Amino acid sequence: MAKAYWIAFYHSIKNPDAFAAYAKIAPAAIQAAGGRFVVRGNPAKVYEAGLQQRVVMIEFECLEKAIAAHDGAAYQEALRVLGKGSVERDLRIVESL
Numbered sequence: 001m002a003k004a005y006w007i008a009f010y011h012s013i014k015n016p017d018a019f020a021a022y023a024k025i026a027p028a029a030i031q032a033a034g035g036r037f038v039v040r041g042n043p044a045k046v047y048e049a050g051l052q053q054r055v056v057m058i059e060f061e062c063l064e065k066a067i068a069a070h071d072g073a074a075y076q077e078a079l080r081v082l083g084k085g086s087v088e089r090d091l092r093i094v095e096s097l
Contacts, residue, residue, distance in 0.1 A: 007094060009051070022082035026078035029075045
């Protein structure tokens with residue numbers, strides 16, 4: 001079974017307090033759902049059309065678990081704490097080869 005990854009690109013953090021509150025509870029919710037943080041931080045170097053913005057990549061055992069983690073009650077609570085408009089980000093769930 002192929003692994004799956006959440007890949008998030010943070011274009012901007014508009015409400016640092018809401019982001020900090022989210023950051024206190026989201027990792028535990030993700031890890032409880034089987035997620036393992038692979039990358040979390042700003043790029044060391046960017047090329048081509050790359051942007052100097054925060055990147056997070058989380059590995060899951062399979063696509064189904066990655067989707068279930070996002071849609072589960074614990075992570076949905078983290079998103080509620082984050083609130084709408086607090087960050088501008090692009091979150092993708094992709095399956096490995």
